[in-house]
Amino acid sequence: MFKLQNKNIEKNGDAAFYTTLLDTAVGWARKNSLWPMPFGTSCCGIELMSTLSATYDLSRFGAEVVRFSPRQSDLLLVAGTITTKMAPVLRTIYDQMLEPKWVISMGVCASSGGIFNTYSVLQGIDQIIPVDVYLPGCPPIPEGLLYGILYLQKIISGEIARPENGNGNGNGNGIGKRVTYEEAMGIMNCK
């Protein structure tokens, strides 16, 4: 990523300089200082706490500063079932977050409704907010969440293209399509 201009620089503390693209430098800084906002509603929230705890230690990847205020965080970690009653709350939280922001959908409930195909469960949060990384598992083990965050870091640094409307990793089934504000409001207003 950073190109060392003079390979003969010695590690003696002398001043040295690197040249790189501004985008790359910003991406590098952003990916290593993710501030997650945990939206843990159910079982996945417990595994999220395990990931934060001493054994798995999310701080190794620079993402341990958990902020419960959407204004201060840039990664929305949706961990758990989102019911139709909760959906407006989630959309509000997402709207309150400042750009740049990313979303990880942790577990199958958040990604697709999972085993709860019932009268009260939203069938996937990608109907109302755009999602960057989907994590399978019910719930994903902490290693799975770590993998998801490392995958997101690759998206942030530009190694992997971010799923966008019409391109990205969308396969034509609506998966990977980023929902817009108007589309989300349309879904939420219909009865």
Place this chain on the structure above:
Amino acid sequence: MNLKHINQEIFNNQIKEQVKEQDLNITFDLASQPILWINTNIIPDLLKKFDLHFNYLTDLTCYDNVDKADGNKRFILVYQLYSLENDIRLRIKLPVDEGEVVPSLSSIYLSANWLEREVFDLYGITFSSHPDLRRIMMDERFIGHPLRKEYPLKQRMQFADNIKINLDRSPTDPNKNDKNANKENDPLLNLYNPEILLNLGPSHPAMHGTLRVMCRLDGENIEDLKCELGYLHRGIEKLGENLTYHQWIVHTDRLNYCSALNNNIAYVMTVEKLLSINVPERSIWIRIICMEISRIIDHLVCIAINALDMGAMTIFWHLYHWREVAYTMIEGLCGMRLTTTYARIGGMSYDTYDGFEEHLQDFCEKLPKALDEVQNLLSNNRIWIDRTKGVGVLTKEQALTLSASGPILRASGVPFDLRRDFPYYFYPDLKFDVVVGSAGDVYDRYLVRMEEVKQSILILKQSLKELKKLKGAPIWTDVPQIAIPDKKDVYSKMEVLIHHFKIFMEGINVSKGEVYNSVEGPNGELGFYIVSRGGPKAWRMRIKSPSFLHFQLAEHMLKNEKIPDAIAIIGSLNIIAGEMDR
């Protein structure tokens, strides 16, 4: 024979005679518990007539009688009563037609308030003289009653904004206006405004992700509040009516996800009672061990999170390490950390792994030392004591009328533990103490949980000895219609393959009947009430969840407390949203 059981039998005989005099009908369920049928809500009169004090409302629920199997009326209301003095259960059934108004029981049992709201929401039965009859799980704008049989499982309604909660505008304290009158001259002192409400949750760190409390404040005192739940209502009970008994085991994991093993076993035990089968001894010992491990990890999570909410982060790091050790064992037992699905109807999915005994022994020896360290950090800590002692006091009477159970009821000084008072499995043979508190505050709840973990370790040590004696013994019941065949045979024998296919594609055929069974879960009485009309699916799958009733406690306990204390109180109640909202 246990003395408690004789009491229930004597009561059954007594009630038969009494009922004859009053022209009431009485039947018995598959676990020989009495069911009293009444035509109008005469429960207050009935309670007076019985000498026994049915002072505890275990559960209040309803099931749809659209097939007219239980009389001509559309719904059957079910009241589960319990007498703490004699350890006797009584189930009262009241058939209700559509549009009929039933007198509310909330004047006798405060806990009936939310339970009746739930029946109103999900079945559409109205209660008269109810203090606050509105929807509880679903949005207020929702149309239809989801647990009615005609409501489609997948019919959803989405609304664009969060539900609005209105509090009564008039201040509850009549002296409040006088107090403000004195301050009126000084605008700096007159900051009180009943129009200003503070919303806590559902996305709030101390509200566990899904609880919501709307409060009106006077300074930092919570003057009036309303709790809102249903943000995790996933329709698990409705799914229970649409899935076979085996398929539904996975849903029990997701009720109380901090102690999934306990839920698996409680549910499977209920279905086994419905089928009137017994499981082998080794299986029962494995189950007892699993239940105690899950009790330990649930209590550890509760203490850790309660301390974390109050700023004591060290406890969280420390206790989560021990939870990970337990999870490693659970992962070895069934291949999953959190959502275990370990128990099966008639047995266990796997036997214990090689080396499990040594791991458990090691766990039992090392955990008490860690607990001592945590206790050294907390129990005599000036800050912890100041934050918790005398905070959120729940008196004995309040706890009983609000149907609290588990550590919360015991912390209030009621020595009630289903493992001792309504025993199941081999608990009567095990030596352990029922931990009882006295003050009923947050500090006592913490102490009770801490001591219960130690008692669970004692149970684990005793069970491990018994388990070692039964090495190699069968873990599956010998009833061929129910026992899942061994995978080896499935792949090599035609008949066994067909049998395996039939069990999983059609399900087990359960005869007509009903049963209520409960276990002492980590945070209270966890019960399953299954009504079967025959066939592989339940007609009604009711979960009696302790957390639902414990959140109702919060509505009573938070009044006149300060906001930081509210965080401590809600943490000490150990409300698990999956179990509360179902």
